[in-house]
Amino acid sequence: MAKIAVTTLRTAGSVLLLCFAAACGSPEPTAATPAAAVTTTTPPPDPAAVGANELGQVPVLMYHRVDRTGLGEYDQTPEKFRAELDRLYRENYRPITVSQYASGEFDLPAGTHPVVLTFDDSTTSQVAFTPDGAPVPDTAVAILEQFRAQHPDFGTTATFFVNNEPFANDARALPWLTAHGYEIGSHTATHANLARLDSAGVQRELVENIRAITAATGRPVRTLALPLGISPADKALSTAGSWDGTAYAFDAVMLVGSNPAPSPFGQVDLTAVPRIRSGRDDIPFTSGYWLDALAAAPADRYTSDGDRTRISFPRARTAELTARWTAQANPY
Template identity: 65%
Template sequence: MGGRSNPVFHRVSTLLLAAALTACTAEGAPAPAGQPAGPATTAESSPPNPAEIAANELGFVPVLMYHQLAANPAGEYDQTPAEFRDELERLYREGYRPVTAAQYIAGDLDLPAGTHPVVLTFDDSTGSQLAFTDAGAVAPDSAAGILAEFGARYPDFRPVATFYVNNEPFGNDPRALPWLAANGHEVGAHTADHANLASLDADGVQRELVQNVRAVTTAAPGITVRTMALPLGVYPRDRSLAATGSWDGTAYRFDAVMLVGSNPAPAPYGAIDPGGVPRIRSGRGAVPFDSGYWLDWLAAHPDQRYTADGDPARIAFPRQRAAEVDARWADRANPY
């Protein structure tokens, strides 16, 4: 586990405790496969009345954390390719639509009305996440290959994720980072050597992050590294260095620092701490409060989930939550 507790999470701590002590049930009947879970808008129509779809753009957002995909998973955070496909099917069926971590933290959430954002993140840049066949195609059982195939089957499910990479990512394949960038994925920092940042002095922390950013931008010129994930979930002793610093004449500044576990993240328009964004761990039921647990919880408590109103120029939410909007977003607030 890495990082500090989240203040928004404590706002609903009583409700969460009750949920943890009872079995969570899914809300209603799922939408048919291949169909959005909520009403959607078209270019010819206006977004629906937010109240009609119970829009809540101050609700929680699941940021899911993945590691290895393997036919015989060895780690408690790992999944088989089939389990990952099943989780994507569930996300689609329940109306989730992917955004990158950078889009999430920037509040750049242009989603169809009635749908919910989800952030898919992958740590450690392993070959199970992205690899290529002998013919040069993306390996179909890699995470990137599965996402690409899923997006081809469901065109309204934008198949994007954030990959937190170390140096020499994906077996040091020079095709990897340019492919991710060309296909809309985000490449984030995970330090050069997957370092335990708490074990390093300030110079060592900044060296790890600068060398990582340099490696990414050299391999894929034009990429801006906007977010980072803490290896092992561990902060440096000076926590500020996880987000900003410099070494050998190169500076870095990340919009968000991602933790390890274990609850949904707050909406970007309210009381969010960009220096400690919580993530939900994937797994096979071996991890407490894993993705299955929280997706069940969000389905059973739809009023707590981020639901888009379909209008990216406005932030819609029930009027009683108006005090939660951060002043930076006040001009876009649309209470009902």
């Protein structure tokens, strides 16, 4: 009788059984006669068991300066920023980019929650490099990279909304961010108040900014954060337009601080996505307030079912799903 050795390899979402026949006339596997392989797929988790609600709210956190001096109401110290990342990790949040949020194309483990980290104004407190090209300690990106190394399962990423000549016009910055998995979005060329510009001026601000970003990264620019949260008089121009032969179209337009954003599969207006300010503790309705509120009402928070092919939620919330996602609906 042939002797069978069975080796079990566990991979993400599946179990691979390799069976090797040996002796008693059974040939050894070769390139011509490979080992038999059988793949069995682990069923996705029960949505009810993990409290899945993919129609829940998503915190989109908005950062500006990360510094220890002269802090405005939108700013954080490096210590507070680290503490906030620690809290997000402990509470099972996992970062996604603005583009991923807008498209609904993200894949999170069952029971975890998406969070979007965004940075406005492209200051050197966010990104700066030492002479040898390493992130300067205590800058936002240095803290993010250190957190990534300490917690690989956090999947650290963020969206940086930049102006022209970003990060003190350091030519290394945008290519480095792109190569390390961060998204670059538009914040206009000069941080303009778009409501004070005519239509041509609005479109020029956006096109000049997009041209500068794509020249540095080779990537399209899909998202916009409105400076000061102010839309142009013709709001449609914040979503799409053209100037000097260059057209633009944004998948999502971000406001200034407000409240958690709706699920990307629910009743969301992608031309005006709310964000939560992460700033000084004495400012009301900042990130600490809203993270506390979501922790106190977990049924209202977006919780992943661990299966990117379906959208799971309690059946009572079915009316919140927008029609374009009906084919993936998995109410329970």
